[in-house]
Amino acid sequence: MQKITAVIRIEKFDDVRAALEKRGYPGISVTRIEGHGKQKGLRQQFRGREYTIDMLPKFELKIVVRDSEVKAIVNTIMEAARTGGAGDGKIFVSPVLEVYRIRTGETGEEAL
Numbered sequence: 744m745q746k747i748t749a750v751i752r753i754e755k756f757d758d759v760r761a762a763l764e765k766r767g768y769p770g771i772s773v774t775r776i777e778g779h780g781k782q783k784g785l786r787q788q789f790r791g792r793e794y795t796i797d798m799l800p801k802f803e804l805k806i807v808v809r810d811s812e813v814k815a816i817v818n819t820i821m822e823a824a825r826t827g828g829a830g831d832g833k834i835f836v837s838p839v840l841e842v843y844r845i846r847t848g849e850t851g852e853e854a855l
Contacts, residue, residue, distance in 0.1 A: 762823035
């Protein structure tokens with residue numbers, strides 16, 4: 744089992760969620776976060792003064808999937824979240840050692 748953590752633009756969230764549901768994977772956890780990558784924020788002008796927004800709002804999605812589903816889910820997120828511009832986000836994949844369903848006591852892939 745693997746945990747997929749995706750940091751995406753807020754405006755792409757509905758597209759990503761719809762693509763995942765279409766793929767048959769509706770279960771995700773979402774957290775609103777702030778941060779920046781290589782683009783170092785945005786420069787904007789307001790009333791003749793320039794200012795920088797260092798920490799940009801993003802969504803962080805977390806999904807635990809079977810090993811066989813990782814590539815398909817990652818590709819689904821990438822296609823739905825991509826704008827082609829700086830700040831599209833990142834996807835991290837890390838191993839999950841065990842999963843427990845609290846309600847039934849199931850473990851492993853059965854708990855997904």
